[in-house]
Amino acid sequence: MDVEVETLSIIGRADDLVAEELRGHGLRLTVAEARHLARLIGRNPTKVEATIFDIMWSEHCSYKSSRHLLKEHLPTEARNVVLGPGEDAGIIKLCEHEGESFCLVVAHESHNHPSQVMPFEGAATGIGGIVRDVYCMGADVCAVMDALRFGDPHGPHKNKVREVASGVVSGIWQYGNALGVANMGGDVCFDACYDENCLVNVIAMGVVKEREIVRSRVPAAAARERYELILFGKPTDASGFGGAAFASDVLDSDELSESKAAVQVPDPFLKRILAEANKKMLELVHSRGLEIGFKDLGAGGIACATSEIAAAGGFGALIDLSKVPVETPKAGGELPPEVVVCSETQERFVLAVPSSVTGEILHIYNEEYELPHIYHGARAVAIGSVTTDGVYRIVTGAGREAASGGGFVLGGAASAGRGRVVSEGLGQGGSRDAQATAAQRLLCDVKADVITSGITIRRESRVAECQECEPRFAPPKDLGEFLLELLGSPNGASRWPIFSFYDCEVGGRTVIRPGDADAGVFAPLPGSPVGVAVSVDGAPAYGKISQYWAGAHAVAESMRNVACVGATPRALSDCLNFGSPEDPDVFHGFEETLRGVGDAARRICQVDRTDPSSAEPVPIVTGNVSFYNQTATGKAVAASPIVACYGVMEDYSKAVTMGLKRPGSLLFLIGRRYDELGGSLYYERLLGCVGRNVPLVRFGVERSAIRLVLGAIDRGLLEACHDVSSGGVAVTLSEMCMAGRDSCGAGVDLTGVAGIPNGAGSDGDSGAARSAGVAWTGGLRYDRKLFSESPGFVVEVASQNVNDLSKLAAETGVKLFRLGAVLNEPVLRARDNGKTVLEATVGDIRKVWSRGLEHALA
Amino acid sequence: MKPRVAVIQFPGVNCEYETQRALNAAGLDAEVFRWNLDVGRLSSFDAFLLPGGFSYQDRVRAGAIAAKDSVVQEVALQADRGKPVLGICNGAQVLVEAGMVPGLSPGRVEMALGPNRTDGRSGYLCEWVFLKAVEPGRAAFTCAMREGQVVPLPIAHAEGRFVTRSPGTLEALEKERLPRLLYCSQSGEVATAYPSNPNGSVLSAAAVSNRKGNVMAMMPHPERAAWLSQVPDRITGAWGQARLEARGDRTRMSQPGPGRVVFESLLQYLK
Missing domain, CATH: 3.90.650.10 (PurM-like C-terminal domain)
Known part of the structure; x- marks a missing residue:
């Protein structure tokens, strides 16, 4: 059979005819792009050629809208980078072991559209694709992780949302478990902005000898x-x-x-x-x-x-x-x-x-x-x-x-x-x-x-003013009861009902399971004490208020989580999930997010114990941009930067989990409480609104806090460590209680933990970033202290180590707030200015928290 | 010379390397044996281990295809001669499907591993559980344990519920006190309900041996608990406490974990 080779007819034809021809062939190239192609190759393209360019010039492959901006904003170089963005995966130096230099290989991308349309297959091939990216660098894949964003499981699209969520989770576990790669958990968030566009971001990690890359x-x-x-x-x-x-x-x-x-x-x-x-x-x-x-x-x-x-x-x-x-x-x-x-x-x-x-x-x-x-x-x-x-x-x-x-x-x-x-x-x-x-x-x-x-396209960008404002409201009558409601909600509940489907121990390398600490930890090289800690983060609600701070937070939170176990943040990867780049508002949000991600990666910077003055950025070594996460009617997802941090610890035996360990030991807070409840879980559950005062990342403060926590864990001064993020100190303490021994509880006093808004010495706290803050009245209401999402840490310290920790805090310039103690009674109790403001039993908390997600997915 | 153990690699198996490491750490000499190598070589091994995973993609039923594989037929022959065989997770499913466990009437399939089904949670589950040894001294893979000893081990399976249609089989298991591991609470009370019994297994069985004690089908993963560093510090009891206390002590952290005893038992049995 003499096969005719199909050729498109572009040169010398009118635009409407070319458009019709492209559509007839099922191509999404624009007329201008098709003409550009014909010029480039000096003739009409064959159908095969046109199809290849149709794909290579798609946003997905060409990054035509974003490439120049990624280059401009993201730090990708540091001494430990072996291979930055550009190939299938990024590579950093990990350690020397048995006379060989070993590297960590990481890949991170989105599989959003396929997962919305066919949740099981979409999510499974997401895992399948990301591990291939690591395998093809010559590496042995050790672990995967995923960040999932689903719609409101109780909202108008609840049936579809639940179908998507359960399909995605099944796809992930059925693929990953069968492949035999440990799943380190990741994170899961629910928000109505994902009702019709779920996000499935996948991450894979592997190890390779440097000379065998x-x-x-x-x-x-x-x-x-x-x-x-x-x-x-x-x-x-x-x-x-x-x-x-x-x-x-x-x-x-x-x-x-x-x-x-x-x-x-x-x-x-x-x-x-x-x-x-x-x-x-x-x-x-x-x-x-x-x-x-x-x-x-x-x-x-x-x-x-x-x-x-x-x-x-x-x-x-x-x-x-x-x-x-x-x-x-x-x-x-x-x-x-x-x-x-x-x-x-x-x-x-x-x-x-x-x-x-x-x-x-x-x-x-x-x-x-x-x-x-x-x-x-x-x-x-x-x-x-x-x-x-x-x-x-x-x-x-x-x-x-x-x-x-x-x-x-x-x-x-x-x-x-x-x-x-x-x-x-x-x-x-x-x-x-x-x-x-x-x-x-x-x-x-x-x-x-x-x-x-x-190819490159310059997109239009337009500043969109945030329309949200701060609510005025009275705190709930019984904060303990409200805390239970919050911890049973989709975004407050335990992730265990999902994580327990993931095989997190296959391979035998797992040192800390997902959910036991802020980051999963694995020991990639049998016989070596080196551990790798990973966490992936991104708070959906922050992106509705400030795309800049959403980007900065995603970076800071992932670094903080890795530091919580005692691992030094060494690299980042990002997946930036947005609506259409053709929408100038969306595109401006994208630019803002990039600035936030870049600033945080540069200004929190790598901790170098041998050279404290070193200020190398935490390099962003791989990632992707996912545009068009919006419906045909124009409803786009909130700006959703999702950032993973890879931390390295020389000795994983020092790793710390989040559960309370010993009654009698003391609890300290690192990180002042500000009136920063914009995008908080508290506002979501209590008021159903977003608010305006998005937490800031005070880069210098964040850097010092991470240095302090790393130093303290390295010296064995901490029994437990957990970051303050979604849900504020109240949720941090609840989770520490539930992850701890059955008999442990926490008693804290919040008097004195509040900071002055836009206060002196808080590096990076730019007043311009917020315009509608509530006026400073000399204090912070107790519910705000408990639920503010200003970044921080809560640490458990044995009494004999308190002096050493205080000394270290003074050296690193970090203010430690003494919160209280671990109780030999399973109760969470908080006081403020002489009054008990919150009380709940750990048993009651555990009951709602451990099964909350089942109600959301069933 | 260390005893040699073949870790059988069927297509789709995925726990072969950590199982090999755990065997080697216990003083055995383990080798991964690919499914299509010369079956005749198997007789030179002293023991066999069928590791976890998804052999032959769990086509038909978990373990069903591998049970018909010529490698397993040869392993069964070697088992008849008294050589020890341990199936872990998917390997346990293979041994049950091959009629090697409990093996009351040799070659007949007397039990099955059904889908997890409990009032609390069904479907795949990856979690730590407690196990109690019954007649450990009579079995190759538990002989270093004490009667009634409780160990924490992780499970990771969707089909781990031992079931049988024949009351005779259950009776024999109980009456003859075939060596077993039973799901139990941390204090050692045998558990019939979730979460201590995570899958609804009949007689709370997590591992079942044949009469001779040389073949055992075990759903939990001892190779994932072969070092102390693999034990979560939140586990109640002595092992969780040991892990907590080992924090910051590299040497203690690389001491044996609760699953090591399974492999040490094998070494002891072969000596």
Whole structure:
């Protein structure tokens, strides 16, 4: 059969005709982008080429709206960074162990749209995709984590919200548990702004020896030696075709069935075997001292992965589509070539290896690990080779009937006058065998770096004044009763009903389970005392008031959580979830968030014990931007920066959990209480409003507090440590009681913990950032002291250590507030100015807190 | 020479490496044995361990396909000759599906591991529980424990509820006092209800052995409790307390945890 190569007609046609043509082909490129493409390549693109650019120029792949701003605002460099943003994962130095330098590999991205449309598959492939990003750096994956944002489970969309929430949680545990990667928890929040757009952000972490890091690029050796491209994993099918474009537009319920086709199909079983085979492959590669390139297949499938791996090394590639193992559609017929090259079928990787080892590597996957027997149609196959002319070509074998003349025919039969014969040789070192095949049909013939260099769009940005204001209200009559209501609510309740579905101990590396402390801790290297602590954070309500502070808080809270266990924050990753960048208000919020994230990462900075004056930023080493989290009617999610912090501790045996340990020991507060209840859980539950006084991050204060906590844990001075964030000191203390021994309680006195608004010495506390604060009246009402979300820590200290802690606090310039003591009575009691203002039994608290989430999800 | 243990790697298994580490730490020489290697090599091992995971994707039922695998048939032969075999979690499901546990009428499937079902919580559960040893001295994997000894171990499964349709099987388990681990409270009272019995298992069984005591199907994960550092400090009782007290002491933290006794028992049994 003589296959016609479909070509788009753009050059010389009117805009409306071009638009119609693009729509007819199911492409989302704008007319201007299509014209830009035709100019770039000097002719009309084939359908395959247009499809590739449609994906590569999508917001999801190109970061066309955000790239320049990310560069401008985010600190990505520090001494411990081995690989910053740009590839599939970021890498930092971890430790020296047995004479080797080991690194921590981290990846973080969103899988929001797929999870809204097909919650189970969307969330599962989110985990599946993020672990591939870590595997392909040559690393062993140790842990995953996720940040989930769902709608209001009691609101008008409650049925859908609950369906999405339970589907997402199932997808995460069923995939992650089967893959055998420990889940370190993460966080879960509910807010009506996610009613129709859930957020599913996923994180994966792994370890690799520094000298065995594998890059997602064809190595320089390919200039001297023939390199082949091996595709392995699941056979390519139509699943996930259009996924990147789908993620780059608003969700439209009218296009639901089409959207479902854009969600990939997960298979953790196959992934586990691929991971085992990868280890064997890497062993072979490292033992021979070979240089390879390794990349996972994500957005844009084969075309994007192979063009990117080639372009990153400065090479081109020749892909023979007829070599790709394809799962033929059940309905019969063949997959169109643009689907084969761009579908996002899961569980696939590509390797660039010297052709001299191709046979051995295929043997590992196909014979030793029996891919074809394990999964129908799965296998490893050499689908093409690296070329040195920098051109990325895709040919079909169907064209082997071949015109004479030894050239390639582009765009169909040359005689039809629409195509073009490419007779210049391909084979400058790279593709001798390709040249040997007479004429093949060329589906794509573009410089690889033209495909990957992307485009930029300058978006309009408009300052949107926050319309919220501070409420005036009386405190609830019985604060103890109200505390129970708050702790039983979706955002106040224990995460255990979700976390207990996650296998958090597979791998045997877990040192602190999710929920037992502010961060999960694992020991990535058996035999080494080094621990890694991780936390992911982002408060939805803050983004409704100030996108800047939402960004700064996400960074600060994740760092604080990691510090709570005793780990030094060493790197960050971020996923910035927003509405449409085409909306100037949304885009301004995005810019503000970036400023906040950047400022916090730079100004809280890394703690260097050997050099206290060092002020290196905590580097942001990877992440992504997810736009278009809004409905077709324009309802966007609140600005939702979600930040993960990776902390390292030299000796994990020093790690501290949050539960109260010993009756009689003392409780201290670090961090003054301010009238900062904007976006608080208190306002949400009591008043159903957001308020205005969003907590500030006082960067200098935050830095000193983190230094103090780290120093104290390192010296063994703390029995327990928990941060103050959502729900304020009241929730912090409740959680410390519940995580503690059954018999423990807490008795505190809040007199004197309040700070003066915009007070002197509070670095970073810019008065301009708030305009509607409640006037200072010389004190803070007791309910505000209890529920204000001004950042801080509550620590438990054995009485014999109090002097040492006070000394350390003085040295670091941190004010310690003596709150009270751990009681030998399971009760939480708070006093203020001589009066008991809150009292609740730990048993009552535990009853509502431990099952609150079940009511929200059932 | 250390006794050699084959840790069988079926496709989809995912606890093989930590299980290998835990065996090695107890003084054994463990090797991961891939499913398609020469079955003839198995006879050179002294004991066998079927680790946790999702063998063959839990197709049909958890453990059902692996139970028919030629590797398991060979392991069953070796077990008949008295060599010890431990199945942990998915490995336990394989042994039950293969009729090796309880093995009252050898080769017949007498029990099953059903989906977790209790009044408090159903479905997959990852949590720590307490277990009490019954007739530990008669079984290869508990012989270093005392009768009635209570240990905390983690579970992580969706199908861990031992069930049987045959009253005779239950009677035999009880009457013959087959070695078992039972779900219990921290103080050692055998538990029939959630949360101490996390899955509704009949007779509160968490692990069941055959008559000879050389084959055991165990739902909890001793390899995740092989070091003190793996024990959560919130666990009530001596082990949680030990973990608390080890804070800041690297040496104590790397001491054995409550699950180590399972592997030490094997070493003792083989000596």
